[in-house]
Amino acid sequence: MTIGDSIATKTIGARLWLYSNYHCNLACSYCLTSSSRDVPKRELAADIMLALVDEAATLGFRSVGITGGEPFVRADMPDIVAAVARRLPVVVLTNGTMFTPRFVARLAPLATLPAALQVSLDSADPAANDALRGRGTYARVIAGIRTLRAAAIKVRIGSTVDDGAGAALEPLCELHRSLGILDADHVVRPVVRRGRAADHALGIAAQLEDLPAELTLTVDGAFWSPASPTVRNGRLDIGELLTRTIAPLRIPAEAMLRYASSGGMPQGTGLVA
Ligand code: SF4
Numbered sequence: 636m637t638i639g640d641s642i643a644t645k646t647i648g649a650r651l652w653l654y655s656n657y658h659c660n661l662a663c664s665y666c667l668t669s670s671s672r673d674v675p676k677r678e679l680a681a682d683i684m685l686a687l688v689d690e691a692a693t694l695g696f697r698s699v700g701i702t703g704g705e706p707f708v709r710a711d712m713p714d715i716v717a718a719v720a721r722r723l724p725v726v727v728l729t730n731g732t733m734f735t736p737r738f739v740a741r742l743a744p745l746a747t748l749p750a751a752l753q754v755s756l757d758s759a760d761p762a763a764n765d766a767l768r769g770r771g772t773y774a775r776v777i778a779g780i781r782t783l784r785a786a787a788i789k790v791r792i793g794s795t796v797d798d799g800a801g802a803a804l805e806p807l808c809e810l811h812r813s814l815g816i817l818d819a820d821h822v823v824r825p826v827v828r829r830g831r832a833a834d835h836a837l838g839i840a841a842q843l844e845d846l847p848a849e850l851t852l853t854v855d856g857a858f859w860s861p862a863s864p865t866v867r868n869g870r871l872d873i874g875e876l877l878t879r880t881i882a883p884l885r886i887p888a889e890a891m892l893r894y895a896s897s898g899g900m901p902q903g904t905g906l907v908a
Pocket residue numbers: 659660661662663665666667668669670671703704705729730768
């Protein structure tokens with residue numbers, strides 16, 4: 636089976652994930668990657684990201700996700716996102732705190748490209764949101780969403796909720812609708828008990844079968860899912876590492892296919908090629 640066939644049959648996901656970096660201007664309580672301003676950056680270089688996306692298009696991947704850390708703490712990220720979007724549709728997961736009018740001006744090309752920014756917003760209650768993500772975050776995110784929308788840049792909302800937070804969702808949905816964001820562009824996901832969330836006993840434990848089989852590349856190697864390459868106490872979790880090789884893309888893609896075809900990789904072994 637080719638990589639393209641495996642994507643067509645949904646044996647592996649159609650989206651390729653790139654961890655652009657691990658550092659962040661925030662330090663959220665539940666962060667899977669224990670990100671902050673002070674952690675190692677672990678950046679994927681721009682030329683490597685673009686070469687991987689070129690090969691992804693050739694192999695049959697249909698879209699790209701960029702995550703971290705906070706991608707937009709990198710000065711080169713606006714140019715990278717536009718370059719990726721000229722190759723494949725892209726979604727960037729962002730904390731949404733950096734979208735001043737001046738910064739958004741650098742994102743202007745995205746308005747006419749297949750690019751979406753998925754902005755994190757966990758509650759319609761500023762105090763509840765900021766308790767997890769940091770004081771002042773809510774106000775900056777709302778202002779940033781308005782600035783992005785005014786620039787005709789596609790915005791999605793990503794809400795990470797601890798179990799039991801379901802009751803808080805309706806006000807959040809009313810809020811995103813009031814900002815002009817449709818229900819179809821609101822993504823809700825649970826806190827996964829990994830990284831800093833495990834330090835605070837937040838969220839739910841996830842097994843391999845709970846995670847999407849979506850090839851995920853970091854500077855440290857290729858992983859089973861975007862929830863796999865987490866960091867706790869400064870240590871990268873390699874329990875779902877497919878291979879240390881990320882380029883050419885064919886190598887990690889074939890490793891992914893091998894395990895996906897056989898019902899998933901042996902959990903916790905972290906095969907290193
Ligand atoms: S959850 Fe996102 S915004 Fe919060 S510290 Fe981690 S990378 Fe940064």
